[in-house]
Amino acid sequence: MAETPFAPARIRALPSWLLGRAAARGHRLVAEALAREGMRMMHHAVLSAVAELGPVSQAALGRSLRIDPKDMVGIVTDLVAEGLVTRGPDPADRRKNAIAISAAGKRRLRRTQQLGDEANEELTAPLTAEERAQLIDLLTRIADPEADCAPES
Numbered sequence: 432m433a434e435t436p437f438a439p440a441r442i443r444a445l446p447s448w449l450l451g452r453a454a455a456r457g458h459r460l461v462a463e464a465l466a467r468e469g470m471r472m473m474h475h476a477v478l479s480a481v482a483e484l485g486p487v488s489q490a491a492l493g494r495s496l497r498i499d500p501k502d503m504v505g506i507v508t509d510l511v512a513e514g515l516v517t518r519g520p521d522p523a524d525r526r527k528n529a530i531a532i533s534a535a536g537k538r539r540l541r542r543t544q545q546l547g548d549e550a551n552e553e554l555t556a557p558l559t560a561e562e563r564a565q566l567i568d569l570l571t572r573i574a575d576p577e578a579d580c581a582p583e584s
Contacts, residue, residue, distance in 0.1 A: 450573075457554045464546040468539065473498070475543050477506050478532065481516055482540055486529035488521055515539055 442448050458472075465475050480496055481487060487495075493503035507530055510516040515536035521529035532540070555563045571578070 450570075453554075457551070460550040460554055461547050464550040465543055468543050468546055470539070470543050473502075474506055474510060475540075475547070477503070478510060478515055478536055478540050478543075481510075481530050482532045482537065485516075486521065486531040488524075488527045489518070489530055490527075492530055510536070513539075 438448060462472055465472060470478075476496060477492065477498070480492055484492065484495065489503060489507055490500065492498075492507075493500050496503075498506070507516065507518060511518050513535075514533055517531050517533055518528050519531070521527040523529075555566065558566060
């Protein structure tokens with residue numbers, strides 16, 4: 432396990448500290464897994480969003496992911512250069528560009544999703560399946576206390 436920075440005992444017992452340490456470990460595991468496929472986390476997030484929302488304008492994509500427009504240009508340019516997405520005229524408004532996932536992007540996304548799933552399995556390995564489901568529920572409620580987080584029936 433990675434070396435944990437020193438924190439006084441009282442701080443180590445705080446949910447905020449524990450969540451931060453767990454998030455840092457999860458981020459590291461996923462980033463390392465995606466890197467095996469030559470993908471950075473933000474690029475993966477954008478590719479996933481294009482697959483779900485696309486074709487989508489670059490501006491709408493940036494707003495949905497809360498990515499600064501200047502950063503979004505660079506990420507999309509990288510994904511276009513790798514042949515993972517296409518950028519072309521938006522059929523709904525020819526003045527705008529729409530971003531769509533390519534066949535190569537779909538293949539890469541399947542592989543990176545699998546790697547991300549494996550990293551999350553490693554992260555939650557000490558938990559039972561029931562505890563994992565409970566953890567997801569609890570974290571969802573903490574992350575967005577205003578949302579309706581009632582389990583689906």
